[in-house]
Amino acid sequence: MGDRGGAGGSRRRRTGSRHSSQAAEEEARDAPAGPDVGAGGDAPPPDPDQPRVAAVGSSPRELSCHRLQESLFSSDSGFSNYRGILNWCVVMLILSNARLFLENLIKYGILVDPIQVVSLFLRDPYSWPALCLLIVANVFALATLQVEKRLAVGALTEQVGLLLHAANLATILCLPAAVAFLVDSITPVGSMLALWVYTILFLKLFSYRDVNLWCRELRAGARADKPANGAAAQRSVSYPDNLTYGDLYYFLFAPTLCYELNFPRSPRIRKRFLLRRLLEMLFLTQLQVGLIQQWMVPTIQNSMKPFKDMDYSRIIERLLKLAVPNHFIWLIFFYWLFHSCLNVVAELMRFGDREFYRDWWNSESVSYFWQNWNIPVHKWCIRHFYKPMLRCGVSKWVARTGVFLASAFFHEYLVSIPLRMFRLWAFTGMMVQIPLAWVTSRFFLGNYGNAVVWLTLIIGQPVAVLMYVHDYYVLHHEVAPAGA
Numbered sequence: 001m002g003d004r005g006g007a008g009g010s011r012r013r014r015t016g017s018r019h020s021s022q023a024a025e026e027e028a029r030d031a032p033a034g035p036d037v038g039a040g041g042d043a044p045p046p047d048p049d050q051p052r053v054a055a056v057g058s059s060p061r062e063l064s065c066h067r068l069q070e071s072l073f074s075s076d077s078g079f080s081n082y083r084g085i086l087n088w089c090v091v092m093l094i095l096s097n098a099r100l101f102l103e104n105l106i107k108y109g110i111l112v113d114p115i116q117v118v119s120l121f122l123r124d125p126y127s128w129p130a131l132c133l134l135i136v137a138n139v140f141a142l143a144t145l146q147v148e149k150r151l152a153v154g155a156l157t158e159q160v161g162l163l164l165h166a167a168n169l170a171t172i173l174c175l176p177a178a179v180a181f182l183v184d185s186i187t188p189v190g191s192m193l194a195l196w197v198y199t200i201l202f203l204k205l206f207s208y209r210d211v212n213l214w215c216r217e218l219r220a221g222a223r224a225d226k227p228a229n230g231a232a233a234q235r236s237v238s239y240p241d242n243l244t245y246g247d248l249y250y251f252l253f254a255p256t257l258c259y260e261l262n263f264p265r266s267p268r269i270r271k272r273f274l275l276r277r278l279l280e281m282l283f284l285t286q287l288q289v290g291l292i293q294q295w296m297v298p299t300i301q302n303s304m305k306p307f308k309d310m311d312y313s314r315i316i317e318r319l320l321k322l323a324v325p326n327h328f329i330w331l332i333f334f335y336w337l338f339h340s341c342l343n344v345v346a347e348l349m350r351f352g353d354r355e356f357y358r359d360w361w362n363s364e365s366v367s368y369f370w371q372n373w374n375i376p377v378h379k380w381c382i383r384h385f386y387k388p389m390l391r392c393g394v395s396k397w398v399a400r401t402g403v404f405l406a407s408a409f410f411h412e413y414l415v416s417i418p419l420r421m422f423r424l425w426a427f428t429g430m431m432v433q434i435p436l437a438w439v440t441s442r443f444f445l446g447n448y449g450n451a452v453v454w455l456t457l458i459i460g461q462p463v464a465v466l467m468y469v470h471d472y473y474v475l476h477h478e479v480a481p482a483g484a
C-alpha cells in the first residue's frame with residue numbers, strides 16, 4: 001500500500017540489498033542495458049522488454065544465468081525491505097478486527113451511550129465537588145506567586161519561603177485526596193480528574209519555585225549589571241519581572257511541566273493545523289468512549305466470574321481478550337493526548353516547543369521507552385528530581401530508583417484514591433520497571449528488545465486494569481455478567 005516505486009523501484013531495492021561485489025558485477029553487466037539501472041531512482045520505469053531486446057541484439061547468448069547468492073530470507077542476503085509484509089500485517093489486522101467488531105455487535109448490540117458518560121462525572125446534579133476543587137486550585141497558584149514575590153524582594157528568608165512552599169505543595173496533594181474520601185457526591189471519574197489536575201499543578205509549582213530559586217542564586221552570584229537569567233540579554237523577561245499573574249497563568253496553561261522565564265514562541269497561530277488537531281481531538285474522544293463502552297466494559301464484566309472461581313485458564317483467556325481493546329485504546333489515548341490535545345493548547349498559546357513525545361515505538365529497551373513516551377514528565381523528572389539528586393552526590397542507580405518511586409507513588413495516588421481502595425497494583429507496576437529495564441537491556445537486544453517492550457505494554461496494562469476492576473467489583477457490586 002502506498003508504494004509508488006513501481007517495477008523500477010522494486011528492481012532498485014533488490015539491487016541495493018545484494019552484496020556489494022555482486023551488485024557491482026551486475027551493474028557492470030547491465031550498464032548498457034537501459035535507463036533503469038543506476039542511481040536515477042526517480043526516472044520513469046522503462047518498458048521491461050526494451051532493454052532486453054537491445055542486449056539480445058548486441059551481445060552473445062547468455063551461457064550462464066546463475067551466480068553465488070543467498071535466498072532473501074537468509075540474514076546473509078542483507079535484504080531488509082519487508083514493506084509488503086508490513087502492509088499484509090495491516091490488512092490482516094483490519095480484517096481480524098472487522099470480524100471482532102461484528103462479533104461484538106451481534107453479541108451485545110449497541111452499548112454506546114453518551115448520556116451515561118455524564119453520570120460518570122456527576123452523582124448529584126446539585127453538587128459539583130470536582131469542579132469546586134478545580135476552582136480552589138487557583139488559591140494554591142496565587143499563594144506560590146505571593147511567596148515568590150516576597151522572596152524576590154527579601155521580605156522572606158529562604159528557609160521561611162521553603163517552609164511555606166512545602167506546606168502549599170503538601171496541601172495540593174492532600175486536599176483533593178481528602179475531598180475524594182470524605183465527599184460522597186464525588187464520583188471516581190470526577191475525583192480522578194481533580195487529582196490529575198492537582199498533580200499537574202503540584203509538578204508545575206514545584207518547577208516554578210525551583211527556577212525562581214535558581215534565578216535568585218544566579219542574581220546573588222552575578223555582578224549588578226549582569227542579567228539574572230543566563231540567556232536573558234536579548235530576551236524579553238528577566239528575574240524578577242517574571243513574577244506576574246500573566247506569566248504564572250501562561251505557564252499553568254502551557255503544555256509543559258517545566259517553568260522558564262522565556263518560553264520559545266511560535267510566530268503565529270496556524271488555523272488549518274489547529275482545525276485538524278481540534279477535529280482529531282473531538283473524533284478520538286468519541287472513539288475512545290465508544291470503544292470503552294462497547295468493547296472493554298463487557299470483556300471486563302465477563303472476566304469477573306473466572307476471577308471469582310480462580311479458574312486460571314479462563315483468567316488468562318480473558319486477559320488476552322482484554323489486551324486487544326485495552327491496547328488499542330491506549331494507543332488512541334497516546335495520540336489523542338500527546339499529539340492532538342497538547343498541540344491544540346500549544347497552538348492556541350503559541351507555545352513553540354512541541355516535543356511532547358519521541359519515537360518510543362522503536363524502543364529496544366524499557367529505559368528507552370520511559371525516556372521517550374511522555375516527554376513533559378520525563379523532562380520534569382530529569383530537571384527537578386534526577387539531576388538535583390546526582391548533584392547531591394547520589395549514585396545514578398539510587399537516583400533512578402528515586403524517580404521511579406515518585407512516579408509509582410503518583411500512579412497509585414491517581415488510581416487508589418478515586419477508587420477508595422489501596423491495592424498497590426499501579427505502584428508495583430511502576431517499580432517492576434526497574435528490574436525489567438535491567439533484564440531487557442541485558443538479555444534482549446535489537447528487535448528482541450523491541451518485541452519485549454511491546455509485550456510488556458500489551459500484557460502489563462490489562463493485568464493492572466483487571467486487578468483493580470476485580471477488586472473494585474468485589475468491594476462495591478454483585479458480579480453481573482453481561483453475556484457468555
Ligand SMILES: CC(C)(COP(=O)(O)OP(=O)(O)OC[C@H]1O[C@@H](n2cnc3c(N)ncnc32)[C@H](O)[C@@H]1OP(=O)(O)O)[C@@H](O)C(=O)NCCC(=O)NCCS
Pocket residue numbers: 367370371374377378379381382386387390391396399400403404407
Ligand atoms: C529515571 C529517568 C529520569 C532516567 O533517565 P535517563 O535518561 O535514563 O537518565 P541518564 O542517566 O541517561 O541521564 C539523564 C540526564 O542526566 C544527565 N546526567 C547524567 N549523569 C549526570 C551527572 N552525574 N550530573 C549531572 N547530570 C548528569 C545526562 O547528561 C542526561 O542529560 P540530558 O537529558 O540533558 O541529556 C527516566 O527513566 C525517567 O524519566 N523515568 C520515569 C518516567 C516516568 O515515570 N514517566 C511517567 C510517565 S506516565
